[in-house]
Amino acid sequence: MNLFDVYPLYDVTPVSAKGIIVTDDKGQEYQDFYGGHAVISIGHSHPHYVKRLRDQLDKIGFYSNAVQNPLQKELATKLGEQSDCEDYNLFLCNSGAEANENALKMASFQTGQSRVIAFKNGFHGRTSAAVAATDNEKINAPINKQQKVTILPLNDVTAFTAEIEKGDVCGVIIETIQGVGGLDEPTTKFYQSIAKLCKENNAILIADEVQSGFGRSGKFFGFQHHNIKPDIISIAKGMGNGFPVGGILIHEDIKASLGLLGTTFGGNHLACVATIAVLEVLEKENLVENACELGNYFNEKAAEIPQVKRVKGRGLMLGLEFDFEVAELRKKLIYNQHLFTGGAKDKHVLRILPALNITKADLDVLFKKLKIELKKM
Numbered sequence: 330m331n332l333f334d335v336y337p338l339y340d341v342t343p344v345s346a347k348g349i350i351v352t353d354d355k356g357q358e359y360q361d362f363y364g365g366h367a368v369i370s371i372g373h374s375h376p377h378y379v380k381r382l383r384d385q386l387d388k389i390g391f392y393s394n395a396v397q398n399p400l401q402k403e404l405a406t407k408l409g410e411q412s413d414c415e416d417y418n419l420f421l422c423n424s425g426a427e428a429n430e431n432a433l434k435m436a437s438f439q440t441g442q443s444r445v446i447a448f449k450n451g452f453h454g455r456t457s458a459a460v461a462a463t464d465n466e467k468i469n470a471p472i473n474k475q476q477k478v479t480i481l482p483l484n485d486v487t488a489f490t491a492e493i494e495k496g497d498v499c500g501v502i503i504e505t506i507q508g509v510g511g512l513d514e515p516t517t518k519f520y521q522s523i524a525k526l527c528k529e530n531n532a533i534l535i536a537d538e539v540q541s542g543f544g545r546s547g548k549f550f551g552f553q554h555h556n557i558k559p560d561i562i563s564i565a566k567g568m569g570n571g572f573p574v575g576g577i578l579i580h581e582d583i584k585a586s587l588g589l590l591g592t593t594f595g596g597n598h599l600a601c602v603a604t605i606a607v608l609e610v611l612e613k614e615n616l617v618e619n620a621c622e623l624g625n626y627f628n629e630k631a632a633e634i635p636q637v638k639r640v641k642g643r644g645l646m647l648g649l650e651f652d653f654e655v656a657e658l659r660k661k662l663i664y665n666q667h668l669f670t671g672g673a674k675d676k677h678v679l680r681i682l683p684a685l686n687i688t689k690a691d692l693d694v695l696f697k698k699l700k701i702e703l704k705k706m
């Protein structure tokens with residue numbers, strides 16, 4: 330059998346990884362400033378994470394949601410405390426798309442409505458309603474296009490007001506910092522306006538923190554830069570440092586009932602332990618603060634490079650905007666400099682999404698190598 334050929338691949342075969350270093354099958358080391366698409370939050374094979382998972386695997390790896398699993402409660406308590414979201418309840422699932430799918434479903438259950446507002450260049454996943462809320466025609470099949478979604482420009486309060494006041498919107502889904510789109514952000518004024526308008530019009534505000542959450546933006550959640558409170562927060566990616574896990578934090582005003590949501594694998598023992606280990610490392614190593622500080626350092630270093638038009642993003646969810654398309658540069662950084670970076674829908678943006686425990690010295694290497702390749706262009 331062959332693989333269903335959907336991924337354009339670089340010719341690199343990683344076989345091991347430690348911290349920020351990924352080693353391929355020929356023994357070549359690469360510096361990972363991509364984090365496997367913002368997934369590696371505490372570094373590859375962090376010893377505490379590995380020990381936690383190994384110990385758990387020796388005990389029990391999985392049982393279904395038909396029995397008690399105290400690890401879920403432990404995780405919810407720890408996550409509530411660390412993220413300052415103790416007035417939310419946690420539902421666990423397996424990926425970012427599934428988190429958003431459940432978030433949108435809850436919005437619809439809660440309001441009895443079915444239209445969704447999403448934003449231009451947003452990305453929320455590839456499943457049913459999540460992909461319909463994603464601004465990319467190419468990945469929406471006719472079955473997805475049955476969903477009722479209105480895509481609006483970011484930061485246009487007038488357009489938003491006109492749509493939400495129609496009264497048929499169940500949920501508004503927004504990335505605090507756009508990931509795949511290329512690091513555009515709602516302004517604080519816009520975020521606060523839509524939060525208020527959602528309340529006034531009985532719509533659920535969903536913050537998609539799949540990429541920006543778990544400290545990547547320099548605060549635990551990206552929306553915390555804007556002093557607002559969403560009704561639902563979706564999480565995944567950095568949450569498990571590579572273990573597939575996702576979830577939604579649902580404000581306690583929204584009530585659960587037995588059987589309303591569910592999943593076979595969600596909240597299994599290994600997924601809980603992976604996430605608890607990530608939270609423990611974030612706390613012990615002060616990684617949210619480190620992300621914030623290194624984001625500032627990144628900005629200083631980027632200012633030394635004349636080809637950089639603009640630095641986008643916050644914390645360690647960053648992008649360098651150039652006036653040329655970056656695909657070639659990314660290839661050169663991989664094959665000549667042995668350094669992984671990310672691309673975006675906006676082809677001029679080079680994305681930098683490293684583990685949150687990188688150092689200033691790591692960023693110095695990144696900029697040194699970047700300068701070498703830029704000089705040759």
Ligand SMILES: Cc1ncc(COP(=O)(O)O)c(C=O)c1O
Binds near residue numbers: 509541
């Ligand atoms: C903001 C955001 N939401 C949702 C998703 C979908 O997550 P997953 O690929 O785990 O389904 C992504 C993935 O890139 C994302 O960046």
